[in-house]
Amino acid sequence: MLPVVDLAIIICYLIGMILVGFYFSRKNDSSDQYSKASGSIPGWAIGLSIYATFLSSNTFLGVPGKAFGTNWNAFVFSLSMPLAAWVAAKYFVPFYRNTGQISAYTHLEKRFGPWARTYVVVCFLFTQLARMGSVFFGIALSLQALTGFSMQIIMVVMGISIIIYTVLGGIKAVIWTEVVQGIIKTLGAILIIYLIVTNMPGGVSKIIDIGNSAHKFSLGSFKPDFTKSTFWVVLLYGFFINLNNFGMDQNYVQRYHTAKSSKAASRSVWLCVLIYVPASFLFFIIGSCLYAYYSVHPELIEVIKHQAAIERLPVNATAAQIANMAAHLQPADYGDKVMPHFMVTKIPAGLVGLIVSAILSAAMSTISSGMNSSATVFTVDIYKRYFKPGVNERQTLNLLHIATVIFGILGMGTGIAMIGVKSILDIWWQLSGIFAAGMLGLFLLGIISKQTRNHEALIASIIGGIIILWMTFPNIIPAEYPALRSSLHTNMIIVVGSLSIFLIGILLTRLRKSTSSTAAS
Template sequence: MQALPTVDIAVLVIYVTAVVAYGSWFVRKSGTTEEFMAAGRSLPGWAVGMSIFGTYLSSNTFLGVPGKAYGTNWNSFVFSLSLPIAAMIAVAWFVPFYRNSGQISAYEHFEKRFGLWARTYAVICYLLAQIARTGTVLFGVSLAMQPLLGWDLRLMIIGTGIIVTMYTLLGGIEAVIWTDVMQSMVLMVGAVVVTGLLLFGMPEGPMQAIEIAREADKFSLGSFSTTLTESTFWVVLIYGLFINLNNFGIDQSFIQRYHTAKSDADAARSVWLGALLYVPISLLFFFIGSSLFAYYQTHPDRLDEVRMQVAEERLVAEGIPADSERVRELASELTPEDIGDKVLPNFIVNKLPTGMAGLLIAAIFAAAMSSIDTSLNSSATILLSDIYKRYVNPDVDEKGSMRVLYAGTLLWGTLGTGAALAMIGVKSVLDAWWELQGIFAGALLGLFLLGLIVRKADNVAATIAVVLGVLSLVWLTFSPRLPDEYDWLRNSLHANLTIVAGTLSIFLVGLIVSFFRKETS
C-alpha cells in the first residue's frame, strides 16, 4: 500500500494540532474540581449527547465495523438496535438516580448500599479496565494507521498518548466533551464522503454495489433462531442490551456526563440524542463495509493488493521470512474476514482526493483520542473521589484536589500508553487480560441492579451474590477450553451471553438470598 502524500500528512498534522489547541483552550474553565470533573454542571444537552455519541463512534467503529460487515454481514448491527431500549431504561431510572444523588462518582453509592468492599471492588475493576481500554485504543489505531503513514509504531503510540494526556489535563471534562462534538461531526462527514465515493466508484453505478452485496448475503441480520449457542439476531440483541445497560448504569465516563448537563431534562436528552444518533450512523458504517465488499469484487487488482499486505504483515509478525512466494501462497488462503480491517484504510489512501484522505485519517486519530481522553478524565475523577478522599485525606482542600486530578490524569495517561506498548507482539496476553477483566467487570452490573431494584438486599446477600457470580463468570469464560474428557462441564452458550448470564446470576442469587434472610429474620 502506498504511503500518504505529503499534503495529506500536512492536513493530518494541522488537524491534530488544532484539536489539541482547542482542547487546551478550556484550561481557563477547568481551574476548580467542579469545572474539571463536571464542567460546572452547565453544558447543553445536545453537546453532552454528541459526546455520548462520540464515545460509541470511536476509531474502532470507523475501522472495525466496516471490516466486520466486509468479512461477514450485518449481524453485529443488531447491537445498535438495543441502544434505544437501554436509553429508555437509563432515562427512566439511571439518570434520575445519579442526578439526585449529586455524587460525581458512579461507585460511592455502592459503599452506602453494601459496604466499603463493594465500592473498592467496583473502583478497582473500573480503573484496571480503563488502563486496558486506553492501551487497546492507542495500540489499535496506531497499528491500523502505521502502514499508511510509515511512522514507527512505538513513536506513534507514545506521541498520541502524550498529546491526549496534555489537553485532557489542561481542559478537563469540558475539553473532552467539546472536542468530542467537533470530532464526531468530522467523522460523520467523512463517512458520507466515503459512501459516495464507493457507490459512484462502481463500474456500473451505485445499484451494482447493492446487488453484489445482496447476492453475497451481506445485509443479513443473522438467524432468527432461538438457539443460544450461535450469534443469532436475539443473542446479539440481548448482549447489546446488557452491554449498554452497563455503559449507561455503571460506567463512570457516562455517569460523569450526566452531571455536566445543566438540568435533568438536558441530561435525559443527552442520552436519547447519543443513542438515537448512533443507530443510523452505525448503519451507515455497516453499509460502507458491504459496499467495500462489492467495490473490491469489481476491482480485483486492489483486492490482491490488500491480500498481499495482510499476508506480509502476518508472516513478519510470526517471524517467518516474507519472501514473495510465501506471501502469495498465504494471500491466496485469506478469507474476507481475515482482510476486513484493512480494506477501508486501503480505500482511503487510493481513492480519496488529496487532502481529504489526510483529514479522514486525522479524524480517525481524533476519535481514538476522544475515547482516551474520556478514560483519563474519569479515572482521575475516581482517583480523587473514591481513593484519595476516601482513604488518604478526606479533608483535602481545593488546591490539593486539583493536584490529585492533574497527577491522576498523568498517571493514567502513562499507564495506558505503557499498556499499549506492552501489547505489541503479545496478542494472546491481551486476549487473556480482556477475559479476566470481563469476569470482574461483568459482575458490576448485577450488583448495581441488585442494589437499585431489590430494596431488601443487604451486605450479606450482595457478598454471596458477587462470589457466586464471579465463579459463574469464570466457568462461563474458561470452561470451553477444558479437555475433551471434561466435555460435559463445558459452557455451550455463545460467548456474547457471558455478561448476560453473569449479571443475571448475581441479581437472582442476591434476590433469593434476600428473600430467605427476610423469611428467617
C-alpha cells in the same frame, strides 16, 4: 507516505485540539470545574459528546471491517440502544443527579460496604484500559498503512496530544472537543461512502447485487441458538452493555452531572441514541460497499492478504510461508485492513487528511473521555477513600492531572500489547463484556432490591465472578469433561454474569426473609 498537504491537515487538527485544552485550562481552578464543569454544559452538547464517545475508532474501523468480513449482525447492537436509553433516562439519570456524587460507584459502598465500591471500581478501570487500548490499536492500524510509521510511534504521538489537551482542559475540553469530533467523524463517514460508490463500476445497484448474493445484509440467524453470534445473542449483549454504559460507566455518568438540569441530562441520552443508530448504519454501509468494490478488484485483495500474513508471522518468515498463510486467510481475518488500503490507494490528496482527522477524532474523543473518567474514579474512589481523605482542593486538582497522565500512558501500553489481534471490534466486545458483567449485576441488585444485605451481595458477586471466569476460560475444565465446559458465545458473558449476580442476590434475600418468618412463627 502521505502527501504533504494531508500531513499538514492532520498536524493542524492535532494542534487545534491541544489549543482547545489551553483555552479551557484558564477556568480549571477547582476539581469541581475539572470533573463536572460546574454543571454548566447544555444538554445538546452533552448528547453529542456521549455520541462521540460511542462512535470511537472501534466503530470507524472495526464496524466496516466486521461488515466486510461477515455481515450486518453487529448492527443489532445499535438496535438495542433505545430500550437501554429509556431505562437510563427514566431511572438512572435522576438517581445520579439526586445523589450529587461525581463518582458512579460511591453509592455502592453505602449499600453494601467498601468491598462493593472497590470491586466495581477495579472492573471499571480494567474496562477503560481495554477500551483505550483497542482504540489506540485501531487508529495506529489505520495510520500505519497511510504513513508507514510504526504502530508504536503513532500511539505515542497521538497519546501525548490527547494527554496534553485532556490534562489542561478537563471535562469541559473533553465535551466540547467531542462535539466537534462527532460532527467531523460523521461527515468523514459520508465522504467515504461517496468515494467508494464513485469508484465502483456499476455504482449503487452493483453494490446491492453483490451484497445480496453474498448475504452481506443479514442481521444474523433468528434461531434461538446462544452458542453462535445470532440476532438474539447480539441483541441481548447490546442491551446489557448499553445498560452498563448508560447506568454504570463513569464516562457517561460524569456527563449527567455536567448538565444544567436532570431533564437536560435525560435528553442528552436520547440525543445520543437518535444520532448514533443511523450513524452506525453508515459504517455498515461502508463495509458492504468495500466488500463489493474489492469483489470486482480481487487482485487488490491479494495485496491486503499478503500484508496481513506478514503481520501474523515472525519477522524471519520465508516468502513461501507468507504465501501459504495469505492463501488460508478469510475475509474476517483481514477486514480491518481494507478501509485503510482503500484510503491509501483511492482517496485523493487533501481528502485523505480530512478522513484521517475524522478517524483521529473518533479515537481521541473516546480516549480523552476514558482518561478523564478514570482519573476521577481513581481520585475519588481509591486515593481519597483509602489513602488520604483530607486532601485539599489544590492537591485534588494536581492528583487529577497526574492520574490523567498515568491512565493515558497505561492506555497506550494496552494498545501496544494488542498489536496483532484479529478484529478490533471482537476484542473490545469480549473484554468489555467480561469486566462489565460484575459491575452491572451488582449495580442492579443494589438499586432494585432494597432489602438485599451486604453478605448476600458479596456471596452473589463471588458466585457470579466464578461463573464469569468459567465462561471466559472454558479450557480450565479438563478435556475429559467436555459437558462441563461453557458452550455459550462470549457475548453472552455479560448477560449470564449480570443475571447470575442479580438473581442469586434476590434468591439469598428471599431465603433469609423466609427463614426469618419461619423462626418468628
